Amino acid sequence: xxxxxxxxxxxxxxxxxxxxxxxxxxxxxxxxxxxxxxxxxxxxxxxxxxxxxxxxxxxxxxxxxxxxxxxxxxxxxxxxxxxxxxxxx
Numbered sequence: 001x002x003x004x005x006x007x008x009x010x011x012x013x014x015x016x017x018x019x020x021x022x023x024x025x026x027x028x029x030x031x032x033x034x035x036x037x038x039x040x041x042x043x044x045x046x047x048x049x050x051x052x053x054x055x056x057x058x059x060x061x062x063x064x065x066x067x068x069x070x071x072x073x074x075x076x077x078x079x080x081x082x083x084x085x086x087x088x089x
Contacts, residue, residue: 048082061085 043055053061058076065084073080
């Protein structure tokens with residue numbers, strides 16, 4: 001077997017690949033940073049008015065919304081917060 005270029009030579013004697021400016025060995029993992037947080041992991045929402053609302057703030061607003069004749073809403077979501085805020089409470 002004849003080795004035709006320098007990269008093949010390096011791979012054959014060391015098991016390392018020369019890729020661009022970085023040298024990577026066998027089984028070198030890709031470096032990815034997974035997104036670990038989503039909206040369901042937090043209890044703070046930003047309303048359409050640009051303010052941040054905690055779950056407790058939402059509950060206070062929701063109780064006022066119900067007292068003023070608003071219908072029941074399903075859970076602590078941005079959509080429901082915007083509905084409450086659009087009623088001017």
